[in-house]
Amino acid sequence: MPDDQTTIADLRAKVEAFVAERDWAQFHSPKNLSMAIAIEAAELMEHFQWLTTEESESLIGEEAARGQVVDELADVFIYCLSLANVLNVDLSEAVVRKLDHNARKYPADEYRGRF
Secondary structure: OOHHHOOHHHHHHHHHHHHHHOOOHHHOOHHHHHHHHHHHHHHHHHOOOOOOHHHHHHHOOOHHHHHHHHHHHHHHHHHHHHHHHHHOOOHHHHHHHHHHHHHHHOOHHHHOOOO
16 A cells, blocks of 8 residues: 555555454544554654764664664554544644745745744
């Protein structure tokens, strides 16, 4: 299921089916899912802790390390999709709305190349 052939709705449905098959919905409160996102994000960050920018970029060139990072990124995204399912949030609309907000807050001609 490559990105260019998969919708967010497809992924949400797969996550929802996975959760349902295991009867995990009972544990998927917004509190628990938001905590799970933070925990998985910390596990993702752990791979890069104490590395320089250059070291972090070269780490991704190592097959084993890249696989671990990709797995942690997937865990974060899966929990985000689970939270969207629980909260009944349309992620596409939320992302577009937030990008529009950020475009007004950080105009490209004013913020290009700086943070």
